Amino acid sequence: MYGLIGKMIAAPGKRDDLIAILLEGIAGMPGCLSYIVAADPADADAIWITEVWDNAASHQASLSLPSVRAAIDRARPIIAGFGDSTVTTPVGGHGL
Amino acid sequence: MYGLIGKMIAAPGKRDDLIAILLEGIAGMPGCLSYIVAADPADADAIWITEVWDNAASHQASLSLPSVRAAIDRARPIIAGFGDSTVTTPVGGHGL
Incomplete structure (x- = not known):
């Protein structure tokens, strides 16, 4: 499996x-076993994202999904x- | 919810x-919504544990469960x- 822990x-x-x-962007991502979004109670602007995928290729492929690309575009600003x-x-x- | 990210x-x-x-120690922990144990591919001795509980009290209570106490005793050395x-x-x- 392939995991990510990011802030x-x-x-x-x-x-x-x-x-x-x-x-909103994480529904129906093939190979995604866990994707958890959390706030950091000690930092009002910080978000923690912990992910588990069946493999790295599935994670990489998810970045091309229309739902994910749309979420990234909306989130970037x-x-x-x-x-x-x-x-x-x-x-x-x-x-x- | 209450979460922990630890190394x-x-x-x-x-x-x-x-x-x-x-x-072995994480089966049947009341209130545990996610408990993932991962190796760090960049550090041969490092383990990452990411947890989600329904609340902090459930996490605290889990530390008293016989299965968890036994695992802690076996792991400590x-x-x-x-x-x-x-x-x-x-x-x-x-x-x-």
Whole structure:
């Protein structure tokens, strides 16, 4: 499996809007086993996204899906930046 | 919801054993919506654990479950340390 843990910074005051856009764009992504969007309670602009895919190719392919491209276009103006991004190799767990 | 993103460092050569112990201990934890254990492909000893709970109390209560206590006891000798741990507030996603 292929995983990602990433931090996204919303433009000031836009985190809720950005989270809503992210959540709208993730329906029906082939190979996506888990995609969780969370707010950072210690940073009003920070969003954490944790993802698990069956493999890296599925993740890469998702970036070309019309729903994902549309979400990225809508999100881009209210993304202020990105924090650390970590690639992982999920082994197992609950919720996959 | 209540989330955690944490990094655990296994004793050298013990990551697979530690991941196995972690995965054995997570069955049937009330309120656990997602608990994913992943290896770090860039660090042979590092494990990433991403968790989502219905609330913080459920997470806290899980630490008293016999299965979790037993896993912690078995894991402790081969845990070399911990990296950053981030508390999150999951909003939604796939796999919850």
